[in-house]
Amino acid sequence: MAGLxxxxxxxxxxxxxxLREVVESYVTLKSAGIGSYKGLCPFHDERSPSFHIRPQLGTFHCFGCGESGDVIAFIQKMDHSSFTETVELLAARINYELHYEDGGPGPRREDYGKRQRLVDAHKIAEEFFRAQLATEEGAAGREFLAGRGFDAQVATEFSVGYAPKGWDSLLKHLRSKGFSDDELKLTGMFSEGNRGIYDRFRGRxxxxxxxxSGATIGFGARKLYEDDQGPKYLNTPETSLYKKSQVLYGLDLAKKHIxxxxxxVVVEGYTDVMACxxxxxxxxxxxxxxxxxxxxIKIARRLLQDDGTGGEVIFTFDGDAAGQKAALRAFEEDQRFIAQTYVCVEPTGADPCDLRLHRGDEAVRELIELKRPLFEFAIRAELKKFNLNTVEGRVQALRQTAPIVAQIKDSAIRPAYARELAGWLGMNNEDVNRSVGASIKRARLPKNAEQQVPVPAQGAQQQVAAxxxxxxxxxxxxxxLERQALEVVIQQPQRLQDEQWQAFYEARFMAPAHxxxxxxxxxxxSAGASAxxxxEVIRDEVPEQLRSFVSELAVTSIPASDEHSLNRYCADIINGLIELQITHRKAELIGRLQRAEMEPEGEEYAQINRELMELEMRRRILRGT
Structure with missing residues (x-):
C-alpha cells in the first residue's frame, strides 16, 4: 500500500x-473580466451563471451554492473520488511522477502509461462490440434486447454491444490497433490456452x-446460444483496472442524480438498471x-454525502427465496450507512425489467415508491421463523427481534418500531421496551465493564467552541472598502508596492470575518507562499468556516477592462484602505484629546497634535491635494 x-x-x-482546462471539460465558461471566467454551476441547478474561476490563482467559487476550492477539490466533487485518487489522476494527466512518505511505493509514471493502455484497449473493445451488434450475426443480440423492451436507440444510449462467436474476432481487431499480446493478457478480455490467447467473450x-470517471474498465456478458457451456452471465475477471467489489454498473450514468x-437504488442486473x-x-x-x-457502501456513502442530514438507500430484490436472502444480507451491512435504508421486494417475483416490459414504466416507479424500511423487512423476516400462536414462540421471537430494534440509530424511530413489534407479537409495550432496552445496554457495555472505573483525564481541558x-x-x-481591499490583495498581490504592503500589514479591519x-x-x-x-495557503491559514469566503474573494470580478484600469483600480482601493486607517487613527487621537485633562502647552498634547498633522498631510498626499 502506498504511503501518503x-x-x-x-x-x-x-x-x-x-484549472480552466479541467473545468471546461465539465462546464462551458465565458469571460467574466480580466483573468476571470464564469459558467453554470455543476453542483446545483441554476439558470444564470454564478460559478466563477480564476485560473491564475487556481481557485473556483460558486456564489449560488457556496462550493469552492482548488482544482483537486473540483475533481473530487465532480467525480466523487478520494483526495489521493484525485492527485494521482491529475499527476497522470500532466505526466508527473509522485513520491510517497514512509517509503510507500505508489504508482510510478510507467504504471500510469500501462493503465492508460488498458483503458484504451477497453475503449476500442467497447466500440468494436457496439459495431458488431448492428451486423447480421448481431441479430441474436438485438432480438434478446427487443424481447426485454429495448430497441436500437436504447442499446446505443447504454452502449450495449455484441461479441461475435469466433475465437479471435476481438483479438485480431486489437492486434491491428497496435496492442501486443502481453498487454492484452492484462485486460481480462482474453483467456489463454496451449495455442496462446483467445477471446473470453464469444456469442454474448x-x-x-x-x-x-466514465472510463470502461470491464464488461458484463450474457449468453445467447444453447451450445454455450459457460455461465449465464460472465464478467471480466479481477484485473488491475477491474475490482468487482469496487464497481457498480450504471454508476457513471447515475452519480450526478445520486x-x-x-x-x-441498488438492483440486481444490467437490464434492471436500464429499465429503471x-x-x-x-x-x-x-x-x-x-x-x-x-x-x-464506501462509494455509495461518498455519493450520498452520508453525513446524517438525509439520504436513502433502496435495495430491490426478487420475491423468491434467493431475493429474501439477499435482502437480509443487505441488512447485515445496513449499520454502515447513516442514511435511511429501504427494501423493495416484488411479491410476484418480477424484477424491474419484467415490470417495465409487462406493466410499463409506471409499475417500476410504483415499486420504488412502495419501499419498506429495511428494519421492518428484517424484523418481519425473523418473525416468520417462529410460531407466534404459542407463548414460547412469541418469547423466542422477541429475543431474536429485540436486538434488531435496538440497532436502529435514530432514537426517534426506535420507540415506534418497538410499538410495532409489540403489535406483531401480540405482547404489551412494556415487555418489548424492556427487552429492547436490555439489548441496547448489552450492545454498549464493554466486555470488561466490571473492571473499568472512570478516571478523569490528567490536565483535561474544556473544548473551545469554534x-x-x-x-x-x-x-x-x-x-x-474592506472587502474590496481583500479582493485586490488576494487576486493581485504583485501590484502592491512595499509601502502599500506595510500599510496593509498594519491595517485594522472592523468586520471579524475580514x-x-x-x-x-x-x-x-510571512510563510513565503508562492504565486x-x-x-490555497491563505485558505489553510483562516478558520475553516471562512475558506469558502476566501475562494469567493479570489474569484469576484474586479471592475477593470485592461491593465491600465486594473492598476488604477488596485491603487485606488489600497489607498482608500490606507485613508480609512488614517481616519480611524485620527478619531482615536481626537478622542484622547477630548478625554484627557492635559496641559495645552504640555509635551503629550503637542505630540498628539503633531501626529494629527502628519496624518492629515498623508491623507492629502493620497488624495493628490
Missing part, C-alpha cells in the same frame, strides 16, 4: 494543472462497466456478479 503523497508533490500537481450481449437527490433509468429512476445501479459489500463569523454587510461603505482573512493573508505572506499556492 508528499506535500511538495501535491503542490506541484496543483500548480502545474490548468455485452455491457461496458465503467468507473466513476448526489443531487441523495438517493441510490428509462422509467425515470435515474439513481439505479447494480453490482457486477457479487453481493453489495463494504467497498460498494468561532463564528457573521457575513459583513457590504452596503456599509466601510465594510465594502480581520480573520487579513490575518490569514499576513500569515501566508501559484497563494490562495
Amino acid at each position: 503523497i508528499k506535500r511538495e508533490d501535491i503542490d506541484e500537481v496543483r500548480n502545474r494543472t490548468d 450481449v455485452m455491457w461496458p462497466i465503467r468507473d466513476l 448526489s443531487k437527490s441523495r438517493q441510490i 433509468h428509462l422509467a425515470g429512476i435515474t439513481t439505479a445501479v447494480a453490482t457486477c456478479g457479487t453481493a453489495f459489500g463494504t467497498d460498494h 468561532p463564528t463569523f457573521e457575513r459583513p454587510d457590504h452596503r456599509d461603505p466601510v465594510m465594502r 480581520s480573520a482573512v487579513h490575518d490569514g493573508i499576513v500569515a501566508a505572506s 501559484t499556492s497563494w490562495v
